[in-house]
Amino acid sequence: METAPSLFSLYFPIVLMAVVAIGFVVTTMALTHAFGPKRPTKVKDDTFECGIEVKGNARSPFSVKYFLVAILFVLFDVEVIFMYPWAVNFRELGLFGLIEMFSFMGLMIVGLIYIIRRGALKWD
Amino acid sequence: MQLFHNITVNHYLVLSAVLFGLGAFGVLFRRNAIIMFMCIELMLNAVNLTLVAFSKMWNHTDGQVFVFFIMVVAAAEVAVGLAILMMLYRNLHTTDTNVLNKLKF
Amino acid sequence: MLSEYIFWFLSFVAVFSAAGMIFSKNPVYSVLSLIVTFFAVAGHYFLLGAQFLAAVHIIVYAGAIMVLFLYVIMMLNLNELEEEKKSLYTKALSFFAGGVLMLVLIAVVRRTEELQLIQPAVYNADLGLTQHLGKVLYKEFLVPFELASVLFLSAMVGAVYLSKKDLA
Numbered sequence: 001m002e003t004a005p006s007l008f009s010l011y012f013p014i015v016l017m018a019v020v021a022i023g024f025v026v027t028t029m030a031l032t033h034a035f036g037p038k039r040p041t042k043v044k045d046d047t048f049e050c051g052i053e054v055k056g057n058a059r060s061p062f063s064v065k066y067f068l069v070a071i072l073f074v075l076f077d078v079e080v081i082f083m084y085p086w087a088v089n090f091r092e093l094g095l096f097g098l099i100e101m102f103s104f105m106g107l108m109i110v111g112l113i114y115i116i117r118r119g120a121l122k123w124d
Numbered sequence: 125m126q127l128f129h130n131i132t133v134n135h136y137l138v139l140s141a142v143l144f145g146l147g148a149f150g151v152l153f154r155r156n157a158i159i160m161f162m163c164i165e166l167m168l169n170a171v172n173l174t175l176v177a178f179s180k181m182w183n184h185t186d187g188q189v190f191v192f193f194i195m196v197v198a199a200a201e202v203a204v205g206l207a208i209l210m211m212l213y214r215n216l217h218t219t220d221t222n223v224l225n226k227l228k229f
Numbered sequence: 230m231l232s233e234y235i236f237w238f239l240s241f242v243a244v245f246s247a248a249g250m251i252f253s254k255n256p257v258y259s260v261l262s263l264i265v266t267f268f269a270v271a272g273h274y275f276l277l278g279a280q281f282l283a284a285v286h287i288i289v290y291a292g293a294i295m296v297l298f299l300y301v302i303m304m305l306n307l308n309e310l311e312e313e314k315k316s317l318y319t320k321a322l323s324f325f326a327g328g329v330l331m332l333v334l335i336a337v338v339r340r341t342e343e344l345q346l347i348q349p350a351v352y353n354a355d356l357g358l359t360q361h362l363g364k365v366l367y368k369e370f371l372v373p374f375e376l377a378s379v380l381f382l383s384a385m386v387g388a389v390y391l392s393k394k395d396l397a
Contacts, residue, residue, distance in 0.1 A: 127277065128233070128276070129230055129233050131232070131233055134340065134341060136277075137338035138335055139244070141334035141338055142331060143244065143247055143266075144331075145328070145335075146244070146327075146331070147247070148330050148331075149251065149327025149328070152326055152327055153323040156256065158298065158301060158302060159250075159251070159259055162250060162260070163251065165294065166250070166266065169266070169290075172270070173270055176273070176279050177277060179277075179279070179356070180279075184356075186365065188279050188281075188282055188357060189362065191279075191282055192282075192285075192362075193370075193377065195285065195289050196377045196380060196381070197380070199289065199293070199384075200384035201384075202294050203384045203385075204384050204387045207387065208391055209301065210301065211391050213305050
């Protein structure tokens with residue numbers, strides 16, 4: 001059974017764009033590696049060629065003050081995803097869809113007010 | 125039944141069974157709470173893949189809408205779960221589940 | 230033809246990077262392999278004609294959730310990871326349990342006879358398009374949609390309450 005009008009023809013423009021983009025990056029990088037002269041020295045291979053001496057590991061724990069902002073971003077990100085299908089069908093859904101989305105957004109705004117009142121967005 | 129050339133819905137079921145099994149195995153095998161969390165995400169994704177394959181099979185959108193809601197649940201779960209993990213790390217300085225075996229500390 | 234090859238390629242990528250996620254010692258590599266798995270799954274969604282879901286999957290999982298995981302790993306000092314002293318016994322048991330689960334699942338779904346009998350439905354090109362999905366979501370799935378906002382609210386309150394320790 002033929003289920004789809006050939007996948008390749010459907011996505012040909014996207015595939016072409018991806019091939020061109022990746023191909024450009026790969027060929028330029030390969031060419032620079034092939035033609036560029038390489039004379040490595042100890043100083044050149046340092047992490048910072050000039051400046052302070054490198055100490056320890058690059059992956060040391062650091063305090064991400066905006067960690068809570070990142071957590072809340074995930075929630076609001078998924079919430080915005082819900083708005084794409086709604087926006088596309090906005091005219092067709094009419095007033096009903098508007099009320100529907102407003103009651104959804106209402107609870108999200110209650111959450112946002114809670115977050116702000118709790119001072120969760122303050123970094124200090 | 126064939127979804128597209130030579131690929132039946134059973135192929136997708138086997139693939140998601142393998143992914144789900146890997147996720148379940150990872151939860152049992154690793155003792156690091158973050159990796160276990162990621163394995164749970166993998167299992168959720170395996171189920172999502174099944175739902176999308178079935179949606180294609182029946183030519184019905186419901187399966188894809190379910191995937192939507194599973195994403196919502198995954199996001200909420202990650203937000204609360206990672207907050208719990210951060211609190212545990214602040215208090216106990218570990219994410220090893222061999223240490224985190226008490227509910228009260 | 231082409232989609233068959235893409236299926237096999239994406240499946241191998243997904244399975245191998247999922248295995249890499251479990252077995253790599255460094256948690257940062259685990260996160261990166263899981264992102265590769267998610268991209269492969271998104272590719273499968275494309276193959277199955279769920280374009281909108283594929284895009285959403287990349288935005289939510291690779292764009293938000295895995296970045297959050299990376300943040301957590303950066304905050305907790307996990308690179309030296311005095312990894313998990315577990316006995317051979319535990320390892321063998323987890324291998325056994327996971328393997329058996331996987332084998333049973335595969336054996337069950339591999340040749341499901343009922344699935345072979347289903348008549349192919351009429352091909353519907355806009356099955357996975359945003360507009361079609363929105364119509365179903367906002368008409369038939371109204372209650373779950375509204376309940377999702379309650380879930381979001383509780384997740385927000387929970388995350389804020391847990392993270393701000395001076396509030397409790």
